[in-house]
Amino acid sequence: MPMVGPAKPAAPQSTAQVADEYDGFSRYKPSRGDNPDGDYYCGKLVPGFRSLDAGPAPFVAPDLDKLPYVVKDGVKEFELVAQPVTREFLPGIKMNVWGFNGSMPGPTIEITQGDRIRIIVHNELPEETTVHWHGFEMPVQYDGSMTLTQNPIQPGQTYVYEFSVHEEGTFFYHTHVAMQEAFGMIGWIIVHPRKPHDPPVDRDFGLLFQNFQIQPNQSIADSWSMDWNWHTINGRSGPFATPLVVKHGERVRVRLMNFSPMQHHPIHMHGHTFWLTAHEGARAPKSSWIPRNTELIAVAQASVFEFVANNPGDWMFHCHMVHHMMNHMVRPPGPHIRQNNNVDAYLANLDQRPAVDFVHTDKGFDTPGYPQGMKGMKMSEEFLQRVWSRREVQGMRAPWPMSIAGLMTALRVLPEDLYHRVMETDEQIPKGAIFEEIVNRFGDPATYKKAPMMGHHGSH
Template structure:
């Protein structure tokens, strides 16, 4: 942003504050040069834009090192430098503060209490109803009322005691994926232990000498396909260098649910429902961070049999670890797309230097849709609503096999799936989340299946979205980022969506 642009924003902020943001006309009065010319009704400026983007008070990190800037997209001067693409650029959080808290959107953490020198957790395998999308409840298997189960979060060197009480209608086992522990606690079915019968309890107790991204899951194959998994995060006793400000977790899963069914077909070889932390886009809750922060994302692929090429828009990240351990920095790889195989974990780290709403998704086309099934009924009867025939199916019209609908004239028909339209209450559920405040009106049309959003917000907009209860007009934060960091002359208004 130029110095002149920053002066303009200071001017707008002063006038808006004086006017109390009482309306668009007042907020924009005398500032026509800041209007978005393609949309005179665009939301007024929001937040309190600083003249310069600076490192937060109290942090002594640098804004730019060896040609790499934490506040604007840059590469750096030398691929051999430790700071090329932000490789070892530290976050604002000092190492002395310890590891950043782990956040897995839409999932809880499993509480614990110290009992006889061990952190004691209670885990309950059980049948769960998970709302993949508003109004779409699927019957799955999980833990403690959730699918995936709640996160177990500990520190390297802890002794843990995990009390497992089986509420499933069948035998189960618990495996601690990747942990090196005494063999009788490995949970690999009857190879190492007797089954936990329905209603019975087994206690696992062991010391954890490792650190990294792990997870727990049933070691019954069909139960795995029904969703039984949860994060097991072990923070290092000595904080990783460079320290991160955000530590997010995403669990990718696939299910095959036929039309009119609510239970996945675990024998299926293809998968038509896709979830991140138990929800399908756009019900996946965005990851929200501040401009300039160092961010880590731990991604686990718990799909039954499909790999995922994961792509982050707007940034280049470093692969810093996998399910085995943290990778030595000399072997880190810069990427914007990573292939994560079944049962694998990959850790991504990057400096969030490009403000905006960035999609973060699997790039397999069938994984970017919800409930993709073959179309029947109304789809193959031209212009016919079948509701009137439901009481007497003998009067239903014949199927048109001529395929003269214009949709069949283009490859790939049909793209839009029937039955995915949202009702007004469902739309309100999607919008009634703090993390989506101020996003573009039709953002949900872009986020489906294995898709979520990484929101990179300047400090004042982060405060507005995540820390205040102030109402924010739909699209206002997006418009503000375009004003500050984009091309206002090319701004396009989003079409109004249902309920707005």
């Protein structure tokens, strides 16, 4: 039987069926609305362009694939392979982690409320494992808790999980062996509701956050560590994490999930106010929704928010913990030195560190804490070519890769004609062209200064 995926939804409705303004809230410009107690304040119940009859918007987790299935006797059957994998966190920087079906995180399982599913798990790891279906209320024998509810799946062996899904919402699967979790063994399970939520959204994205401790001369995570220096979104670090691209005026859902070993993430989105509509348990009643621009997500939790993309531009979308906005945070071996400093005296006498000269001609040292630059993090020409090769980044300002690292990505809100140029054509768009056009249309072009086209700031 051929492999299939989730059915393609119907085409979205015409934009003529929705309004530009609702009770003082504008779909096309930053606004609040007239009544904080009203249904449309900050865009709360402002519908997207998609009709309810079109069904739920397809789920998109940038940089991750979906797991295909076959239907056998009315059951959706998936095959999941637990195995060591190689994941490219940044261009040319490949890490040896563990995952599923050649990916870390594993591929997304996308289903519909009411489905009966069968997941055949093959263990290609060198040790035993189980898989837990986080948040599902199934018969206890399929819960996946190691030895509590089932015998471990031995290397080379297979185990079949099968249950009916009465829930809808944001879920995930993961190994239930602690150290394997720290190696990255997780994947999304998205359960669409039988009856689409109202108001309908046009986009449905998922961002999965993880941390790893990987030393500078290693490609293998230290699963015993209590500290973490590599940070990924859907298995990639900024600026290699693919931006979210939406059309101006669309209603957007974003699902955030934290599978870090022990660190929480305050996730902030620039340029918009969103409504928290759900957590990993279930969708919340509309009366309990909260407007925010930053959401704190604890370990093994998920948050879901929705907003109307009414502010065009390239907006930063990131964890607000300082060290999570960087990659490869390690303490360098040997003395802390500045660029072009001579280390001959240190090398000649390894038993006694030479005195440190605190005399500096750089006036920047008059400022406490300067400098905080990291060494060895320059972007090569090949690195930047990989970063710029994706359609989703076309027309962004040339230096943008320098501002996004670690648990950081971007939300791009583009007018329909610019969205078409970026996402629906093969046009080679000059760096900065889309951003500058947005400034011309919606900003203050008289005061805007173009970005420099220099070296590793984005030119190639």
